[in-house]
Amino acid sequence: MSVTEMFTYIQGFLSADQDVREDIRKVVQVLEQTAREILTVLQSVHQPCGFKEIPSKCTKARELFGTVRTHIADLKTKFPVEQYYRFHEHWRFVLQRLAFLAAFVVYLETETLVTREEVAKILDIQVVREKGFHLDVEDYLAGVLIMASELSRLAVNSVTAGDYTRPLRISNFINELDSGFRLLNLKNDPLRKRYDGLKYDVKKIEEVVYDLSIRGLAKEAETGGDK
DSSP states (O other), rough: OHHHHHHHHHHHHHHHHHHHHHHHHHHHHHHHHHHHHHHHHHHHSSEEEGGGGHHHHHHHHHHHHHHHHHHHHHHHTTTGGGGGGHHHHHHHHHHHHHHHHHHHHHHHSSSSSHHHHHHHHHTBBBGGGGGGSSSOHHHHHHHHHHHHHHHHHHHHHHTTTTOSHHHHHHHHHHHHHOOOOOOOOOOHHHHHHHHHHHHHHHHHHHHHHHHHHTTHHHHHHHOOOOO
């Protein structure tokens, strides 16, 4: 093979690779749009009247996850399954956002931490790497950490809405989450930086709870029961 033939072959390979990446980018853009739509639905729970609408907003979000599953099914057809990590950077961010949104929905519904398996089921993807398009454990953890930031905001807005028990429950949940993350030896730099943000979320929520206790509202909320 001559040098010209060799580089012509390489160019063909590069062109094919770029075509695959462009196809992936198009699907990811649609996924990102749907993720924004889900976020818009869920953001309304931060409004003063939003807490009463939590069940209906979660139902709407779950309906939109149906659209997500359709787009992910399309994404799976755009590349060879064994080359997941070769193209992973294209959908890593949106997958983390979707993991966050799934975690936030489950928290709003049950006030519990979603498992990696539950997120994978909501997105209709795998957990085990060998089975194909899957939810990487670090993407799952990143989504959980994004949710923690959203819950710190929810704690503040709960007080504004006159719900004084919710910040106490959020505080307990976030402290348990923080304890869990402390058990992990995080090697991934972006993930470790996100975890550093959890410390600020814990502090922010503690300040909310402290303010409630100073004003006597925390004790009043506890004796009054859940709203």
